[in-house]
Amino acid sequence: MSLVVEILSTGDELLTGQVVDTNSTWLMDRLWDLGVMVRRKTLVGDDRADLRAAIESCAARADLVIMSGGMGPTEDDLTSACVAEVLGVPLELHPPSLEAIRERFRALGRPMTANNEKQALFPRGAEVLPNRFGTAPGFAARVGRALLVCLPGVPAEFRGLCDEAVLPRVAALLDGRQAARVVKLLGVGESAADHRMRPLMDAPEHRGVRFGFRAHFPEVHVKWAIAGPDAEAHAAALEVEVRRIFGDAVWGAGKEELPALVVAALAARGARVALAESCTGGLVAALLTGVPGASAVLDLGVVAYADRVKAALLGVDERLLAAHGAVSAPVARAMAEGARRLGGATFGLGVTGIAGPGGGTPEKPVGTVHLALAGPGGGAERALQLRGDRERIRRASAFEALDLLRLALR
């Protein structure tokens, strides 16, 4: 059983790069959680002929077409009219919707202009989907063998109506016989992940499983979707195998995010961390403090770009700097210890490296990074040789630093 779902979005603003069509990304993610991979997504402008052609071709291929946009009061909102044309039926006024729109304007204390009545016009025979998140109701209609669901493009309204009226129907159609998983890796490239997964993916017992990889730099995500009566058990068994393949490189799964996971692990232990960052320049602090509640686990971060700051503020011995250079394991260690002491924290985390584009030498090329963690049970270190531009090196260093902390907190 395979449900073919397509997404169709309309709106000139989506085709000029001015507005990102976040609705479809959001919906794809929700559908994936149900084990459904959207088959195709199409984006067209507010043009009657383009829109009609797109509706026809989507409906010819799919079981379910979810459409967003073109439901507002203005002249370039064409969805209802185009669907009616495709179906060869007239538009009809839906009095309860008109009343709801009137009521909404009354509640806002604003006059309702005549063009808003347009939002109560639907193709004859369509099922109206009341919209308690905004003005324009959605509607659903059969177009050939496909069910076409049309929703307003305003994100809060689109998402609200999807959650209320669309996703439950999809789940019912699927009958619970779908499952999907995502496992998240750090320190393994996409092609290496593919290579190590190959025997599993090629095994006859996993035929029919849809495997995929996603590079979400610096992370790589491994995912799989399964249909069938034993989908859930099969997906869970695969997760055990995948985790065995990648070991410690697996830091999380599903919707987990590394910074939030580290903040939660620190909070669970009542521990706090202090940071001393050189090449990441505040990125580790910014990632951690992006998590609500981070104030419970972090109270100090020092961006120590200059050796002078490393020595004066963090107490890094100047002889260490002279003997090994600022980018070295001993200096990373001293930075971690200095941050821990200065912040009075459970853990101290030090990051020093060469992010480029300048500053590299033959012995220490751009991408050389040293991480160190100082903690109650001793220390941990990691030396990296990263590739890429300044942004990638900084980002990879910051995530590797968080990962070092994650492993210490297990």
Place this chain on the structure above:
Amino acid sequence: MSLVVEILSTGDELLTGQVVDTNSTWLMDRLWDLGVMVRRKTLVGDDRADLRAAIESCAARADLVIMSGGMGPTEDDLTSACVAEVLGVPLELHPPSLEAIRERFRALGRPMTANNEKQALFPRGAEVLPNRFGTAPGFAARVGRALLVCLPGVPAEFRGLCDEAVLPRVAALLDGRQAARVVKLLGVGESAADHRMRPLMDAPEHRGVRFGFRAHFPEVHVKWAIAGPDAEAHAAALEVEVRRIFGDAVWGAGKEELPALVVAALAARGARVALAESCTGGLVAALLTGVPGASAVLDLGVVAYADRVKAALLGVDERLLAAHGAVSAPVARAMAEGARRLGGATFGLGVTGIAGPGGGTPEKPVGTVHLALAGPGGGAERALQLRGDRERIRRASAFEALDLLRLALR
């Protein structure tokens, strides 16, 4: 003259909501700068039949189809094979590309696995587009009346190849009689910008100019594209008008980025800045140090989440904290002065606020932020009342802080 351009993206990961197809948004934006609105965008998965059908239908409608993804070494990278099937030609090895791929692996010191050879296979007759940004070259081929350009989906490679090999061709097709401008604002919302621009946009002498707004949070960009023989002069004259409308809210134009602009302004004056961040938690530091050469203008950043750190490290008077609270103008000022003193810097920048979701009170709701700058010519301050979630409040605060520094450096 109207050039019909379509975008076709492929990749299962784009259809599961896990990866946002930022390439197409970026490209739409670039094309818009040339005065071209993309006609349709299609997203399909890594499925041979779907991909072939999509290539055929795009090529039947458009003059130019720009395709991204499916160019990698793995089995589910199908672009070359599908284009060859659509054209009814075989795949052929392109020896210079194979050599370039080999050379790339040699330079990285990694063994080249056999599947990488696949990236040197192209449909017979295609024009190969060398890729100096990564491994997989792109290619261009005529499909019916359309020119189909296929590029790798990795953003840096896609964008690099677009800039080098695609956009110049589009510009040439357009005959150079196009001009476009972007002016970048901070502290003005999109609808307020639209409102203030209205008289200019409605003026008869600017009929035919294509105006647009782009919310690139926390910035708003105002842009316009003009076609015709006097396009360049007209676009330049409009820039003068737009700058007059928005005054100091205009911080830059074109491809300028605020952090790089601030780093350059500091460097030009031989000045350095030291940071004391509370609610932004390292974000200001991360933005500045993301700019190559930032080490010349920043040597200290302190993330002072706890009052204890504000007092002990930055020397913020505990009586100030008790009297006004940590989120107050006097504390922001003391943080700025403390950072300046501790870092021995020309300027000190202090940020304190409530990013939420918790921590708000009726007097100081979530989104209350105080910024202060201490410098040789005295200080400057800014109080903000921001809306949105934690991420938006932090991001807006960080950019407003950089803007405060920008104005002081003029």
